[in-house]
Amino acid sequence: MRKVDYLIVGAGIAGLSAAARLARHGSVVVCEGEDAPGVHASGRSAAFAHFDMDAALVRALTAASLPFLEQPAAKVHPALFIALEGQEAALERVLAGYREWSPSVEHISAGDARALVPVLRTGDSGVVAALLDRNGRRLDAHALLELSRRELVGAGGEIAVKAPVTAVRHDAGRWIVDTPGESFSARTIVNAAGAWVDAVARMAGVAPIGIRPLRRTVITFDVPGGMDVSRWPFTKTVGPGFYIEPEGRGRLLACPMDEGPSPPCDAQPEDEDVALAAWRVEQATTLAIPRLASKWAGLRSFTPDRLPVAGYDRNAPGFFWLAGQGGFGLQTSPAMARAAESAAAGTPWPDALRAVGVTADDLSPARLA
Numbered sequence: 001m002r003k004v005d006y007l008i009v010g011a012g013i014a015g016l017s018a019a020a021r022l023a024r025h026g027s028v029v030v031c032e033g034e035d036a037p038g039v040h041a042s043g044r045s046a047a048f049a050h051f052d053m054d055a056a057l058v059r060a061l062t063a064a065s066l067p068f069l070e071q072p073a074a075k076v077h078p079a080l081f082i083a084l085e086g087q088e089a090a091l092e093r094v095l096a097g098y099r100e101w102s103p104s105v106e107h108i109s110a111g112d113a114r115a116l117v118p119v120l121r122t123g124d125s126g127v128v129a130a131l132l133d134r135n136g137r138r139l140d141a142h143a144l145l146e147l148s149r150r151e152l153v154g155a156g157g158e159i160a161v162k163a164p165v166t167a168v169r170h171d172a173g174r175w176i177v178d179t180p181g182e183s184f185s186a187r188t189i190v191n192a193a194g195a196w197v198d199a200v201a202r203m204a205g206v207a208p209i210g211i212r213p214l215r216r217t218v219i220t221f222d223v224p225g226g227m228d229v230s231r232w233p234f235t236k237t238v239g240p241g242f243y244i245e246p247e248g249r250g251r252l253l254a255c256p257m258d259e260g261p262s263p264p265c266d267a268q269p270e271d272e273d274v275a276l277a278a279w280r281v282e283q284a285t286t287l288a289i290p291r292l293a294s295k296w297a298g299l300r301s302f303t304p305d306r307l308p309v310a311g312y313d314r315n316a317p318g319f320f321w322l323a324g325q326g327g328f329g330l331q332t333s334p335a336m337a338r339a340a341e342s343a344a345a346g347t348p349w350p351d352a353l354r355a356v357g358v359t360a361d362d363l364s365p366a367r368l369a
């Protein structure tokens with residue numbers, strides 16, 4: 001049985017980025033059930049950072065993270081928020097939430113939005129108003145994962161792949177964690193298992209937090225007529241609708257912003273969500289999507305109040321929750337990793353979080369009890 005200070009369950013962006021920070025304070029092993037990091041939510045995301053997030057806490061975590069989201073893992077790219085007919089009030093709500101962190105965001109007319117994305121319909125069935133943020137970030141999920149992996153390994157930490165955690169028990173003040181190949185005795189177990197965090201908790205005899213995995217679907221397709229879409233902004237409706245994002249010169253990614261409840265699993269796209277993605281894009285644009293280049297689905301996992309958690313369980317000493325990153329886990333990962341470092345290792349609360357007004361209590365799982 002190998003002794004470690006921190007045993008992290010899950011090599012998604014949450015587990016890996018926290019592991020890289022915790023390796024400064026003790027020995028770290030990350031156990032990942034799949035054969036590589038990032039196979040689930042972290043490798044299936046649309047990978048864009050913006051402030052159109054309902055929760056003030058998530059916007060603050062995003063603001064704290066932006067300075068750390070730089071090349072090669074992030075690139076400045078504009079974001080366009082469009083109101084379809086009836087969504088004008090939602091556009092004002094987005095603007096109010098945005099202004100605090102990105103004051104340069106501006107109203108633009110439907111015509112100006114169409115100048116940026118020439119396929120947008122305007123008027124009755126299309127765009128009636130828009131907001132432009134020139135300071136959005138395109139993220140590269142694999143570069144983010146790789147940066148954390150390198151930092152972790154450089155500090156002496158390890159990732160064990162094909163190492164699903166199959167049993168967890170508490171014994172003499174330590175957590176005994178079994179995988180098919182090896183067992184560990186850990187001072188702290190960090191539960192960063194994404195959609196599976198409640199399954200890991202149950203294994204350990206710890207009360208679940210009520211995580212809800214919700215399936216989200218993505219399609220990609222080639223744009224007809226050789227149009228170069230690479231400079232088009234990330235374009236998102238402010239209410240129900242869709243978002244589109246360039247994938248290179250002639251390809252777009254589209255998502256219908258679906259939220260199908262799902263058990264934790266290797267999520268697959270459902271036919272009706274794929275059709276919905278294409279239909280919503282076709283309704284609001286002049287695009288026809290006769291054929292897809294690819295499609296996939298991933299699980300965005302939410303706590304009951306849709307806010308993330310990073311903190312020790314009140315009733316299980318040494319059991320640390322790092323969960324509920326929903327649809328913002330990449331763009332908040334630098335801040336969440338620093339919060340996890342401080343809360344797990346007992347180091348001073350990070351300046352980056354203090355500066356945006358986020359406290360340890362805001363992220364504590366105690367609020368879910």
Ligand SMILES: Cc1cc2nc3c(=O)[nH]c(=O)nc-3n(C[C@H](O)[C@H](O)[C@H](O)COP(=O)(O)OP(=O)(O)OC[C@H]3O[C@@H](n4cnc5c(N)ncnc54)[C@H](O)[C@@H]3O)c2cc1C
Pocket residue numbers: 009010011012013014015031032033034037038039040041042043044045046047048049163164165166192193194195196200216217218297298299300301323324325326327328329330331332
């Ligand atoms: C379609 C889609 C679009 C998205 N778009 C964005 C976006 O634009 N911007 C953004 O910031 N976020 C976005 N997200 C959200 C983001 O991807 C997630 O919030 C983030 O990836 C969650 O990371 P995680 O590490 O918690 O989970 P995961 O990446 O799922 O990692 C959890 C890991 O735990 C492992 N695991 C589970 N159980 C065990 C076990 N028993 N033993 C060992 N390992 C185990 C799993 O194999 C998995 O690798 C999107 C998500 C989806 C699905």
